[in-house]
Amino acid sequence: MPLPERAKAAVLAVVVILSAIGLILAAQAFRPQASAPSQGIRLSMTIQSPGWTLTYENNDTRNNTAFLFLLEAASVLHFRVEWTNWSPPFSAVFVDAINGARNGDGGRWWQFWVDGVYADTAADLTVLHGGDSVLWRFATPEGG
Amino acid sequence: MARTPAFRKLTKLDFAFLLILLGVGGRLLFRSVFHTANIETVLAVSMIAGAFLGWRYTMLVTVATMAISDAAIYALGAGGEFGLAAILGITAFTWSGMLFAGFIGAAAGRRRVLFTTGSIAVLATISIPATLLYDIWTAFGFWMFVAGPHGLSLASVYSLQIPFTLIHLASSIVFVPLFGTIFAWLAPAPEYIPTPEPTEGAP
Numbered sequence: 001m002p003l004p005e006r007a008k009a010a011v012l013a014v015v016v017i018l019s020a021i022g023l024i025l026a027a028q029a030f031r032p033q034a035s036a037p038s039q040g041i042r043l044s045m046t047i048q049s050p051g052w053t054l055t056y057e058n059n060d061t062r063n064n065t066a067f068l069f070l071l072e073a074a075s076v077l078h079f080r081v082e083w084t085n086w087s088p089p090f091s092a093v094f095v096d097a098i099n100g101a102r103n104g105d106g107g108r109w110w111q112f113w114v115d116g117v118y119a120d121t122a123a124d125l126t127v128l129h130g131g132d133s134v135l136w137r138f139a140t141p142e143g144g
Numbered sequence: 145m146a147r148t149p150a151f152r153k154l155t156k157l158d159f160a161f162l163l164i165l166l167g168v169g170g171r172l173l174f175r176s177v178f179h180t181a182n183i184e185t186v187l188a189v190s191m192i193a194g195a196f197l198g199w200r201y202t203m204l205v206t207v208a209t210m211a212i213s214d215a216a217i218y219a220l221g222a223g224g225e226f227g228l229a230a231i232l233g234i235t236a237f238t239w240s241g242m243l244f245a246g247f248i249g250a251a252a253g254r255r256r257v258l259f260t261t262g263s264i265a266v267l268a269t270i271s272i273p274a275t276l277l278y279d280i281w282t283a284f285g286f287w288m289f290v291a292g293p294h295g296l297s298l299a300s301v302y303s304l305q306i307p308f309t310l311i312h313l314a315s316s317i318v319f320v321p322l323f324g325t326i327f328a329w330l331a332p333a334p335e336y337i338p339t340p341e342p343t344e345g346a347p
Contacts, residue, residue, distance in 0.1 A: 005260065005261055008261035008262065009261045009325075012261055012264065012265050012268075012321060013321075015265075016268065016317055016318060016321055017318075019314070019317055020314040020315075020317060020318050021314075023310045023311070023313050023314035023317075024310070024311060024314050026307075026310050027306075027307040027308075027310035027311045027314075028307075029307075030306050030307035030310070031307060084179060085179065086179045086180070086181055087178050087179050087180045088180075089180070089181075089183075089311050089314075090181045090182070090307055090308065090311055092181070103221065103225065104221050109225035110225075111225060117295070118294040118295055118296065120291070120296055120300060120301075120304055121304065140227070141225055141226055141227030141230065
């Protein structure tokens with residue numbers, strides 16, 4: 001006997017909800033995970049904006065993402081960082097302003113490189129390793 | 145369930161307007177208010193427009209939805225880090241990608257009656273390849289205009305795209321049947337036309 005239309009609709013709703021949950025959980029598996037290092041590592045950072053440059057280095061830090069290390073530098077050097085939190089299912093941060101220089105001011109935006117390589121993920125998902133050097137530049141988009 | 149007479153008076157243009165509202169509202173809500181990556185309603189409304197209203201209306205709904213929501217999103221400052229040339233390039237890919245999805249919806253809708261759970265399920269299933277095509281196409285556009293010039297390979301871009309595509313698939317398989325059900329309910333049911341009985345007599 002064929003299912004009544006309401007039963008079919010209920011089955012479809014259950015299948016849709018379970019599929020969506022499964023897909024979102026699968027997406028989480030691809031999210032980079034930055035486990036805290038067992039011992040401190042050496043990292044350095046340069047932050048460049050027209051008119052000022054900040055440099056920071058720590059030979060024994062456990063803040064091993066580009067974002068955590070930026071916050072550490074901000075705490076030590078006393079400058080302000082502002083960011084937007086992107087919500088789940090793929091949480092990430094987007095840095096809006098560093099030391100008063102805000103994205104869009106003068107057509108400039110914050111971008112960062114790790115060891116000279118343009119970052120391909122959000123700052124909080126970019127895992128740093130011992131000896132890495134991070135460059136934050138407040139610059140106009142230049143396409144490379 | 146009987147539909148109220150008021151719904152029967154909705155024209156195709158009314159439906160298109162409602163879909164544009166859903167598309168723009170959903171995209172802005174998830175993108176600019178909730179800050180949620182790749183959960184969006186535009187692909188769903190494009191497919192629904194194609195399936196229920198035909199390919200001409202899917203062009204209207206898709207272009208209007210993308211134009212209004214893009215204008216709002218970029219006016220709020222998003223994407224400025226890419227530069228104007230890259231934004232225009234990405235726009236060409238996103239708009240055409242959404243149009244593909246709408247045409248897929250139109251092709252699906254032309255061949256079946258859209259007032260049953262089975263038909264909505266088929267439309268939801270078709271949204272999977274439509275979403276995959278859209279993401280493959282737009283990731284290529286992102287590589288061409290943003291990632292490539294910064295030295296990233298196309299393979300890296302596709303690899304990084306995987307979690308976002310999984311989320312986008314979840315978004316499509318929820319919103320396509322949800323909106324499809326709403327619009328199947330709102331749309332006037334097809335009239336039953338009895339088959340003429342053969343009459344006897346001399347030709």
